[in-house]
């Protein structure tokens with residue numbers, strides 16, 4: 218039997234191709250909002266960081282009703298670090314909307330998510346979005362998508378995908394790029410027509426696969442997944458089958474289905490539905506909820522191994538404890554272990570020191586989002602340079618490689634190829650796009666990408682677009698040269714003065730403005746040369762008889778370079794930390810006083826530690 222009045226669909230795409238915007242329009246046009254209700258833009262990007270950055274970090278469920286059919290929709294993140302999450306949520310659905318930007322065409326993450334959808338034999342609908350863009354090239358993009366399907370060994374049925382052209386911005390869709398209707402009706406109709414209604418065997422014993430975890434302050438841990446078989450009832454006892462096959466009796470306290478922007482309390486529901494359940498604190502991804510009488514496990518879900526690692530430790534700078542409220546290792550430990558309850562591809566390990574933890578994740582964004590979240594909660598901490606996780610495969614030292622795509626203006630192509638060459642990238646492909654843009658594809662050790670984005674944006678004057686996705690573990694490619702310039706280190710505690718910064722600014726690029734509190738060993742800028750130098754940015758002008766404030770005001774200071782958290786993480790070397798507090802992001806030397814820095818440098822040069 219099929220649940221004829223139900224469809225389950227995930228929206229998948231490369232980052233920024235318009236998934237969340239499309240969900241907005243679907244919600245609006247299916248009447249989710251009451252007449253006078255305020256409409257929030259990209260409403261599914263509900264947490265603060267998502268709103269601020271305009272990206273989706275966690276996949277989210279919603280549902281709309283169209284012609285009496287309920288459509289469960291899963292909005293997914295497009296950034297490569299969250300690819301594992303997309304792969305998991307695909308287990309909940311029967312079909313996907315593969316959204317592709319009408320100008321950019323398929324990008325690395327388009328390929329990754331499509332491959333996963335095809336492997337699961339899901340029905341794809343291709344949505345060519347941003348059709349309103351003046352540079353849109355819809356037919357070419359459809360050809361490129363077809364090419365991608367062929368490359369990925371799609372079967373005949375999958376190759377026969379329907380195409381819908383949309384502008385999420387204007388809320389319109391059509392079957393031809395130049396025949397757009399006044400709303401999204403063509404897209405809704407295509408979903409109802411092509412995405413199969415879910416199988417709904419309600420007679421057999423209950424089975425539900427846990428694919429996503431969520432956390433709610435009142436309800437505690439929430440598990441999301443699809444009921445594969447049978448009936449699920451709130452307030453009932455069921456079997457929880459762990460990954461290792463052990464079975465525990467647990468109680469489902471609350472059962473929810475999705476409708477619009479809400480989770481709806483539900484007494485009972487059936488196979489085919491996507492649900493959320495609460496009341497089982499120890500539940501985890503990949504486990505099965507089953508009937509107590511016939512507990513049969515569903516195939517579990519693989520979870521991606523982390524590829525990048527860094528040390529999180531207590532803040533030891535002279536300013537420790539002055540800006541945050543959670544500063545102890547006990548607090549940090551508690552927070553990190555709480556995080557791994559729901560953030561499944563994150564790993565936290567204790568180290569020799571009780572003040573430091575090894576934290577590993579899927580990439581820089583994955584880790585920096587955790588850090589950013591913690592600082593907003595009032596934490597202070599300090600972290601080391603991110604390092605890729607090496608693996609031994611068949612007795613050989615291997616490292617993670619990434620597939621990198623760069624769209625660059627022709628004028629900067631040479632420099633970019635050269636830069637990537639020095640980072641051990643291998644060029645795989647070069648395609649000329651319209652408008653003087655060339656698309657370059659590379660295979661590159663993940664190490665080589667650390668710190669690259671900064672150079673890339675500088676070289677392309679902000680016009681380049683780059684993205685990368687994990688490819689595989691391959692043999693280690695040897696040393697890659699790190700940062701080519703040294704840093705300017707503050708030699709004295711105090712407050713930076715315009716006078717000192719002005720005197721010193723020819724030495725390099727400052728990271729701080731006047732009036733910033735500094736300590737000895739804090740990094741205040743980048744040297745023009747290779748070595749580090751110590752200098753006093755807090756020096757005050759000698760008092761003289763003359764009034765000098767007018768003269769001071771005339772000092773023309775270069776604008777300091779703003780280091781965001783991600784930039785700071787990419788920037789630091791082995792002998793440096795990023796200090797993070799709710800108010801500041803500072804760079805510092807591990808050894809703050811000059812003597813111990815010189816000593817440790819000498820030991821290092823001699824090959825010691």
Ligand SMILES: Nc1nc2c(ncn2[C@@H]2O[C@H](COP(=O)(O)OP(=O)(O)OP(=O)(O)O)[C@@H](O)[C@H]2O)c(=O)[nH]1
Pocket residue numbers: 230231232233234235236237238239259271272273274293294295296346347348349350383384385386387
């Ligand atoms: N011109 C144009 N811009 C669009 C359209 N749809 C989305 N955008 C813009 O594209 C940007 C990204 O949109 P999102 O909806 O956040 O994209 P997303 O795919 O959800 O992004 P991630 O979740 O981070 O992967 C936003 O600035 C949107 O305003 C469209 O149809 N036309």
Ligand SMILES: [Mg+2]
Pocket residue numbers: 236237238262272273292293294295
């Ligand atoms: Mg999104």
